[in-house]
Amino acid sequence: MKKADIIIVGGGVMGSSTAYSLRKNGFEGSIVVFEKDPTYEYSSTSRSAGGFRQLYSTAINIQLSRFSLAVYKNFAEDMAIGEEKAEIDFKQRGYLFLATERMLSSFQKQLKLQNSLGVPSEILTNADLLGIIPELETGDLAGGLFCKEDGYLDPYSVMQAYRKNAQFLDVDYVNAEVSTLLTESGRIKGVQLTNGTIYNSPIVINCAGAWGATLSEEIGLPLPIVPLKRQMYVFDSTTRLEKMLPLTIDPTGVYFRHEMDRVVAGFSDDVKPGIDFKWKRSSFDHLWPILAHRIPNFESLKLESGWAGMYDHNTVDQNAIIGEHPLMKGYYVALGFSGHGMQQAPGVGIGLAELICKGKYETLDLTPLRVERFAENDLVMEDAIV
Ligand SMILES: Cc1cc2nc3c(=O)[nH]c(=O)nc-3n(C[C@H](O)[C@H](O)[C@H](O)COP(=O)(O)OP(=O)(O)OC[C@H]3O[C@@H](n4cnc5c(N)ncnc54)[C@H](O)[C@@H]3O)c2cc1C
Numbered sequence: 001m002k003k004a005d006i007i008i009v010g011g012g013v014m015g016s017s018t019a020y021s022l023r024k025n026g027f028e029g030s031i032v033v034f035e036k037d038p039t040y041e042y043s044s045t046s047r048s049a050g051g052f053r054q055l056y057s058t059a060i061n062i063q064l065s066r067f068s069l070a071v072y073k074n075f076a077e078d079m080a081i082g083e084e085k086a087e088i089d090f091k092q093r094g095y096l097f098l099a100t101e102r103m104l105s106s107f108q109k110q111l112k113l114q115n116s117l118g119v120p121s122e123i124l125t126n127a128d129l130l131g132i133i134p135e136l137e138t139g140d141l142a143g144g145l146f147c148k149e150d151g152y153l154d155p156y157s158v159m160q161a162y163r164k165n166a167q168f169l170d171v172d173y174v175n176a177e178v179s180t181l182l183t184e185s186g187r188i189k190g191v192q193l194t195n196g197t198i199y200n201s202p203i204v205i206n207c208a209g210a211w212g213a214t215l216s217e218e219i220g221l222p223l224p225i226v227p228l229k230r231q232m233y234v235f236d237s238t239t240r241l242e243k244m245l246p247l248t249i250d251p252t253g254v255y256f257r258h259e260m261d262r263v264v265a266g267f268s269d270d271v272k273p274g275i276d277f278k279w280k281r282s283s284f285d286h287l288w289p290i291l292a293h294r295i296p297n298f299e300s301l302k303l304e305s306g307w308a309g310m311y312d313h314n315t316v317d318q319n320a321i322i323g324e325h326p327l328m329k330g331y332y333v334a335l336g337f338s339g340h341g342m343q344q345a346p347g348v349g350i351g352l353a354e355l356i357c358k359g360k361y362e363t364l365d366l367t368p369l370r371v372e373r374f375a376e377n378d379l380v381m382e383d384a385i386v
Pocket of ligand 1: 047051176177209266
């Protein structure tokens, strides 16, 4: 039997950001991160679209993303190890929600809250939109909600930088799958691996992404989270655009951005929950007319590749569930991020580290995202879900 002072299940961006932040908060005990897929081929982080935005309708999401954005701004230097910078392809090309007439009043409302929290978002007219995307079809639009500080980055590099820095600070990454969480009389006791090995620990943090809710359910603590397949598509627009795209959300929900000289697009289709990484090329048939309508250059696009990834989708309010479980001492979760976890990872890691090391949130109050909110019916109802 082995032991650790803190065990983290899942070494994706959440687990690694948390491990690193625990050390930065002065935690000196042993930390073991179990990661079943060290290539990260199937982790959501590697398959993310990498968008970051402060364009939310709830204060907690705005604050969390604003805080994380400040971290990402200096990430390359702050997370350098020796001479090697942690490059993350950080592109502040803006984030843009295109609006029909009907959508504008809701965006006006969001804008007020965003501006009051320091976010320099703005409502754009159709003429402004053409200044950003000259090829845009604006006939059916009434403007958009835009934030120039936002944009996109490379999620895999962020995760690797957190992992390397955590390892540099003596966090132990073990290539193994946790089969069960172990509990005793309302306390977490440790984990058992699929090879039978038991690790004891008074603190276990569930950062297992799309697989996390199953582990929790198996110890009688279900969470309203399901794995939900999301598909991405990479195409060559063949006729070049004049400017690089912001991360743009069409009123239909189809989104797109540049990736080097290619364009990456995605859409949250209506699918049955379940782990499924099969990428269906034919699903692009739904996106193409929408893309071609919005940017006529895309009429002659060439679909090159794509992938499917998993949201750990919160079925109740589509937001993160963070903190100690009220029914299990020492059991912490950071799950349910749905489509906006990547951009929140720095703030989540620091929040959890403070909660564990100091018993309370100091930098950012993540209490609204607590596990208890479902029982208390104090949900975080976010309008800006992608
Ligand atoms: C297609 C797509 C597009 C997205 N776009 C965006 C976006 O634009 N912006 C944004 O902010 N977010 C986006 N997201 C969401 C974002 O990627 C996730 O919220 C975030 O990556 C979650 O990180 P994580 O560490 O919780 O999960 P993961 O990255 O999945 O990490 C969990 C890890 O746990 C490991 N694991 C699971 N079970 C076990 C076990 N039993 N034992 C050991 N290891 C285990 C897994 O192998 C995995 O590596 C997108 C997601 C997808 C799928």
